[in-house]
Amino acid sequence: MLLLMQSVRRYISTNLNQPHLLWLKDTAYAINTTVVYENHIYRTIVDKNKGVQPDLNTGKWLLFGVDNAFAAIDLHSSTSTTIDDGLSEIELKFDATNFNHLAFGGVQGGVLTVEEHKADGTLIKTKDYPIGIARINAQNWYNYYYLPIPDTSGAGSGLPIDVMIALIQPTTSTITVKLTRNSALEAFIGSMVGGKGLDIGDVEYGVNIGLIDYSRKETDEYGITTLVRRKSRQTMTCDVVTPAVHIQGAKRVVQNALGHALMFVADPDKDSKFENLIMLGYIEEWETYLNNGVIARSRLRLEEVL
Structure with a gap:
């Protein structure tokens, strides 16, 4: 039994829109201003709010939830990282030094691609995972839980993948995850867990x-x-x-x-x-x-x- 704890804390880059300001200690925020701190969205409920860390004082800040780009790695928000209007794919790049597993849950879209790169940018490996290939044609409870993952008989159906594991090279420096849009359905990643399995x-x-x-x-x-x-x-x-x-x-x-x-x-x-x-x-x-x-x-x- 492997326990895979979340090691993805932040992104190197993402193509998703981030409309909220990053919280800065020396900035005085007007009432109702929204900021992002530690991947979560906060709104100030007082005027000239300065120097107060959002997660330490609920009398001045109101937690509004997790930022869209980080919803997939939050694991506590029960929300998903969803594709922005006008984009053809979600793209998330993060440091993955010494990772050996990358797990996904609740994924919907077209094709999920995992790219592994060395520190100098050299591509180590890339692999595509067609969406809609997990837990399809499960006619009874036994198949529902024990059906091989992925079940390719349902490829292209567009149904969300419940869970999927990618094995990562231990020399990997960065990983880029891409999820294309399905023409008929919204693209989203419910959860993404990366790290070293124990x-x-x-x-x-x-x-x-x-x-x-x-x-x-x-x-x-x-x-x-x-x-x-x-x-x-x-x-x-x-x-x-x-x-x-x-x-x-x-x-x-x-x-x-x-x-x-x-x-x-x-x-x-x-x-x-x-x-x-x-x-x-x-x-x-x-x-x-x-x-x-x-x-x-x-x-x-x-x-x-x-």
């Missing part, structure tokens, strides 16, 4: 997958039911086997990951039965059973980020 052990057979429904269902005294449909969240509980000598390191990795949105990836070199169990989520619970001096069995409960 291994905590091998997933055992018998993963428990569930769904939590957040829809509101009420029935009044006359038997009339009102249903307000809302999102659902996937859960996953799995047993992970780790050599006993490495369990302390695995515990530190999990502890550092608590409270963060991660991409969870079963390592295809070790967990071939579960190589398609990939989820953007957070750790709900982790506990370990040290049943002998050779191996340790851990129970890991995950919940999906909506």
Whole structure:
């Protein structure tokens, strides 16, 4: 089981429109002025607002959400990086030194392209991922979760990709991600997670997958039911086997990951039965059973980020 923590914090460049000013400490902002600070949008609710860091004083600043270009790497905003009107593609360039994985979730568009470059600009590798090729023709719950990714039988359908992993060369210096517009649909990237995968052990057979429904269902005294449909969240509980000598390191990795949105990836070199169990989520619970001096069995409960 690989835990992929977000290492993409900012972009070298992007072609997306950024209409808001960057917050500057020495600037006095008039009331209702919007600025961007740490990839989030804030509006000042007082006049001559100067020297007050937006994320530290809610009495002077009002948080309005994440900037469009950074929505894909925020992982907490439940929003997507969406293509601007008039553009034919989204283009995001960022530093990726020592990356070995790049994961995407909730992607819709034409073709997603990942370009890897050395520090001098030399192209290492480029690969295209046609959109609309994941979770197509899934006729039952088993296929829905275990269908190989990508399922090329649905190529070109334009349906959003739920999750996809790109393996990155360790010598990569920068990555450019491009997503072309689909003629019939809006182009957007729901989430993008890049970094170095951390291994905590091998997933055992018998993963428990569930769904939590957040829809509101009420029935009044006359038997009339009102249903307000809302999102659902996937859960996953799995047993992970780790050599006993490495369990302390695995515990530190999990502890550092608590409270963060991660991409969870079963390592295809070790967990071939579960190589398609990939989820953007957070750790709900982790506990370990040290049943002998050779191996340790851990129970890991995950919940999906909506």
